[in-house]
Amino acid sequence: MLGVQQRxxxxxxxxxxxxxxxxxxxxxxxxxxxxxxxxxxGRLPDWTPGAHVDLTLDNGLTRQYSLCGDxxxxxxxxxxxxxxxxxxxxxxxxxxxxxxxxxxxxxxxRNNFPLVPADSYLFVAGGIGITPxxxxxxxxxxxxxxxxxxYGGRQRSSxxxxxxxxxxxxxxxxxxxxxxxxxxxxxxxxEPRAGTRVYGCGPAPLLGxxxxxxxxxxxxxxxxxxxxxxxRGAPVRTTPFEVELHxxxxxxxxxxxxxxxxxxxxxxxxxxxxxxxxxxxxxxxTVLAGQPDHRDALLDDEERAAADCMYxxxxxxCSDRLVLDL
Amino acid sequence: MTRTASxxxxxxxxxxxxFSHEVLEDPLPLHEQLREAGPVTWLSRYDVHxxxxxxxxxxxxxDWQQFQxxxxxxxxxxxTEEPWRPPSLLLEADPPRHDAPRRVLTAVLGPRALRQLRExxxxxxxxxxxxxLAEGTEFDAVPALSQAFPLRVFPDAVGLGPxxxxxxxxxxxxxxxxxxxxxxxxxxxAPRVAELSAWVGEQCRRESxxxxxxxxxxxxxxxRGDLTPQQAPLVVRSLLTAGVDTxxxxxxxxxxxxxxxPAQWARLRADPGLARVAFDEAIRWESPVQTFxxxxxxxxxxxxxxxxxxxxxxxxxAAANRDPRRWTAPDAFDLGRDPSxxxxxxxxxxxxxxxxxxxxxxxxxxxxxxRRVARIELAGPTRRHHNNTLRAWDSLPMSVExx
Ligand code: HEM
Ligand code: FES
Numbered sequence: 209m210l211g212v213q214q215r216x217x218x219x220x221x222x223x224x225x226x227x228x229x230x231x232x233x234x235x236x237x238x239x240x241x242x243x244x245x246x247x248x249x250g251r252l253p254d255w256t257p258g259a260h261v262d263l264t265l266d267n268g269l270t271r272q273y274s275l276c277g278d279x280x281x282x283x284x285x286x287x288x289x290x291x292x293x294x295x296x297x298x299x300x301x302x303x304x305x306x307x308x309x310x311x312x313x314x315x316x317x318r319n320n321f322p323l324v325p326a327d328s329y330l331f332v333a334g335g336i337g338i339t340p341x342x343x344x345x346x347x348x349x350x351x352x353x354x355x356x357x358x359y360g361g362r363q364r365s366s367x368x369x370x371x372x373x374x375x376x377x378x379x380x381x382x383x384x385x386x387x388x389x390x391x392x393x394x395x396x397x398x399e400p401r402a403g404t405r406v407y408g409c410g411p412a413p414l415l416g417x418x419x420x421x422x423x424x425x426x427x428x429x430x431x432x433x434x435x436x437x438x439x440r441g442a443p444v445r446t447t448p449f450e451v452e453l454h455x456x457x458x459x460x461x462x463x464x465x466x467x468x469x470x471x472x473x474x475x476x477x478x479x480x481x482x483x484x485x486x487x488x489x490x491x492x493x494t495v496l497a498g499q500p501d502h503r504d505a506l507l508d509d510e511e512r513a514a515a516d517c518m519y520x521x522x523x524x525x526c527s528d529r530l531v532l533d534l
Numbered sequence: 535m536t537r538t539a540s541x542x543x544x545x546x547x548x549x550x551x552x553f554s555h556e557v558l559e560d561p562l563p564l565h566e567q568l569r570e571a572g573p574v575t576w577l578s579r580y581d582v583h584x585x586x587x588x589x590x591x592x593x594x595x596x597d598w599q600q601f602q603x604x605x606x607x608x609x610x611x612x613x614t615e616e617p618w619r620p621p622s623l624l625l626e627a628d629p630p631r632h633d634a635p636r637r638v639l640t641a642v643l644g645p646r647a648l649r650q651l652r653e654x655x656x657x658x659x660x661x662x663x664x665x666x667l668a669e670g671t672e673f674d675a676v677p678a679l680s681q682a683f684p685l686r687v688f689p690d691a692v693g694l695g696p697x698x699x700x701x702x703x704x705x706x707x708x709x710x711x712x713x714x715x716x717x718x719x720x721x722x723x724a725p726r727v728a729e730l731s732a733w734v735g736e737q738c739r740r741e742s743x744x745x746x747x748x749x750x751x752x753x754x755x756x757x758r759g760d761l762t763p764q765q766a767p768l769v770v771r772s773l774l775t776a777g778v779d780t781x782x783x784x785x786x787x788x789x790x791x792x793x794x795x796p797a798q799w800a801r802l803r804a805d806p807g808l809a810r811v812a813f814d815e816a817i818r819w820e821s822p823v824q825t826f827x828x829x830x831x832x833x834x835x836x837x838x839x840x841x842x843x844x845x846x847x848x849x850x851x852a853a854a855n856r857d858p859r860r861w862t863a864p865d866a867f868d869l870g871r872d873p874s875x876x877x878x879x880x881x882x883x884x885x886x887x888x889x890x891x892x893x894x895x896x897x898x899x900x901x902x903x904x905r906r907v908a909r910i911e912l913a914g915p916t917r918r919h920h921n922n923t924l925r926a927w928d929s930l931p932m933s934v935e936x937x
Contacts, residue, residue, distance in 0.1 A: 257630075322634070323630075323633070323634075347630045428759035481875070490874075
C-alpha cells in the first residue's frame with residue numbers, strides 16, 4: 209500500500225516549482241523558443257491564452273515569458289525569448305547559457321491579459337509581443353470569432369512565427385518596418401464600433417500609439433500587455449530559508465527542492481491543501497513578516513506587493529525568514 | 535460481478551445500477567466491488583465505463599483534454615441528446631468557452647473575496663446555534679442546522695430577494711438528479727421543473743440581484759466586458775444550482791460524522807482550529823457529490839482497456855475518496871489525517887469554484903457549535919435522502935450536551 213506520507217509530498221516527490229528545458233530552437237534573428245516540461249514528464253499546470261510564467265534562471269534572475277504553445281498539450285510549455293543586449297542579463301543568459309537538460313524555477317502560469325469573450329478581435333503585435341497573441345488567434349479561430357492580426361517588427365527576418373501565422377491567410381497582415389514603415393493603426397482598426405476587442409502587445413511606443421488610436425472606442429475595448437514585464441523587487445533565493453510558525457512557536461528550515469507546505473507538515477503543523485499547483489487557493493496562509501516569493505496563479509501584482517498572504521504549496525521566500533500565522 | 539461478455543476481453547463487467555435505491559441507500563459495497571474489480575469496469579446496464587480507484591479518477595478529472603465536460607457531466611450525451619436546460623457555462627463547458635466564466639467566478643468566490651463575509655457568517659452561525667439550543671437539546675440537525683444555515687447566509691450573499699427561496703433546494707435536487715438516468719427520482723422532480731426553472735431564471739436577472747452580492751459582482755464583470763451580457767445570467771444560475779444543496783449535504787455529512795465519532799468531536803473542541811480540516815475530512819469520508827461523468831474525446835487507454843472516443847465515463851469520486859491504495863484506514867473519520875488531495879470537490883480545471891464558500895459556511899457552523907456543545911450523539915433513527923448524484927440525509931435526529 210502506498211503510504212499517505214509519501215503521497216503528501218505531492219504524489220511524486222518531485223518539486224513542482226521547476227521545469228526542464230527540453231528544446232531550444234532559433235526561430236528568427238535574435239529569437240529562440242524554449243520547450244519546457246516537468247522533470248517527471250507529468251502534466252503541467254493548465255493555462256489560458258495571454259498567460260505568462262515566471263522562470264527563475266540559474267543566475268538568480270526571474271523573468272516573465274508569455275506562453276505561446278498549445279494548451280491541448282498538457283506536458284509542455286513553449287516560450288519565445290528575444291535577445292536584448294541592453295537588458296539586465298535574463299535574455300542573454302537564455303540565449304547564451306541555457307541549454308536542453310537545464311532545470312529552471314517555475315512560477316505561475318498567471319494571466320493578466322486574458323482573452324475576454326467577443327464577436328470580433330483586432331490583434332496588434334510588435335516584435336516579440338507576438339508571443340501572447342499567438343495562442344489568442346488560435347483561440348479566436350476555434351471560437352469562430354471574426355479576427356485580424358497586424359504584426360509589426362523591425363525586419364522580416366527578426367519576426368518570429370511567420371510560418372505558423374501563414375496558415376491563417378489573409379487574416380494576418382505582416383508589416384516589417386523596413387518594408388512598410390510604421391504600422392498604420394487607424395487604417396487597421398477602422399471606425400470605432402461595439403462588440404470588438406482590441407488586443408495589443410509590444411514595446412511601449414507601440415502600446416502608446418494603440419492607446420491613442422483607440423481613444424474614441426467604447427470603454428473596455430482595449431487590452432494591452434507590455435512584453436517587458438516589471439522586474440521583481442527582491443532576488444529569488446536558491447539557498448535555504450527559515451519559516452517561523454507564529455502560533456505554534458516552531459521554526460522550520462526550508463531547503464531548496466522542498467515546498468514550504470511539506471516543510472511545515474514535517475514540523476507537525478497541518479495546512480489543508482488540494483491542487484498543490486497554486487491554482488485552487490485552499491492552502492492560503494497569512495504572512496506576518498518577510499517577503500514571499502509568490503509562484504501561484506492567483507494573486508495579482510498588487511496583492512503580491514501587499515505580501516500579507518501566500519500559497520505555500522508553490523510559493524517560497526525572498527527573505528531569510530518568513531513568519532506565518534500558523 | 536462477472537468477467538465475461540465485455541466489450542474488451544478481460545474488462546470487468548458489472549450489471550449493477552449505481553442509481554438504484556438500494557445502492558443510493560448504501561453505495562459503499564458497490565464502490566468497493568468496483569475498486570477491487572480493476573482500474574476500469576464496464577457497467578452493462580448503461581453502457582458506460584466506471585472508474586472507482588483514486589489514481590484513475592484523479593487522472594480523468596485533471597485530463598480535460600481527453601475527458602470532456604461539454605458533452606454533459608451526467609449520463610446523457612449532449613452530442614446526441616437534448617439537455618433538459620441550457621448547459622452550464624462552467625460545469626458543462628470545455629476550454630476555450632469555459633475560460634471566461636471560470637475566471638470571473640474564481641475572483642468572485644475566491645478566498646480573498648470572502649474575507650468580508652467571515653465575521654458576519656460567524657455571527658450568523660452563533661445566532662443560529664443559540665436559537666436552536668434555546669429550543670432544546672434534541673433536534674433534527676438537517677432542517678435545524680444543515681439547511682437553516684446555508685439558507686440563511688447564501689441567498690443573501692448572492693443577493694437574492696426574500697421571496698421564493700424555498701425553491702432553491704428542490705431546484706438543486708432536481709438538477710443533481712438529472713445527471714443520472716431518467717429514473718423515478720427524475721420523474722418525481724419533472725412536474726415542477728418548468729415552474730422552478732422560471733423562478734431561477736428570474737433571479738438571475740440583473741434587476742433581481744442586490745448590490746454587493748456575488749450576483750451583482752457577476753453582472754459587474756459583464757459591464758467590464760469580462761463576460762457577455764448573455765453569459766451573466768447563466769453564470770449566476772451556476773451558483774443557484776451548485777451552491778445550496780451541496781453545502782446542506784456537506785454540513786449534514788460533518789455533523790453525522792461527529793455524532794458517530796465522539797472522540798473526534800472532543801478533538802475539535804480541544805482545538806477549534808481543526809474545523810477546516812474536519813470539514814474536508816467529512817467531504818472525503820462522505821463525498822456529498824458522489825459521481826460525475828465525462829465523455830472521451832479520443833480513444834483513451836485506462837489500464838489494459840481502451841475506451842473508444844465519444845464514450846461516457848463515470849467517475850466515482852466517493853469511491854476514490856476511500857480507496858485504500860491512497861488512504862490509510864479510509865473508512866475512519868479522523869481529524870488526525872491530512873485529507874488534502876481528496877476529490878470530493880473534484881480536481882483540475884472544473885474543481886469546485888465554490889469550495890471556499892462551502893468551507894467558510896461549515897467552519898462558521900462548526901466553530902459556533904463547538905463553543906456551546908460538549909457532546910453530540912444520534913437520538914433516533916436517521917433517514918437518507920436519495921439523489922442520483924448527491925449523498926444526503928433527510929433526517930438526523932441528534933441530542934447534544936451543553937458545554
Ligand atoms: C460541500 C459542498 C460542495 C461540494 C461537495 C461540491 C462539489 C463539486 C464538485 C465535485 C465539482 C466538480 C465538477 C466536475 O468536475 O465536473 C464542483 C464544481 C462546481 N461547484 Fe461545487 N461543491 C460544493 C459547493 C459549491 C458551492 C457553495 C458553490 C457555489 C457558491 C459551488 C459551485 C460550483 C460550480 C459553479 C462548479 C463548476 C465549476 C467548473 O466547472 O469550472 N459548489 N463542485
Ligand atoms: S493547494 Fe491549491 S493553491 Fe495551494
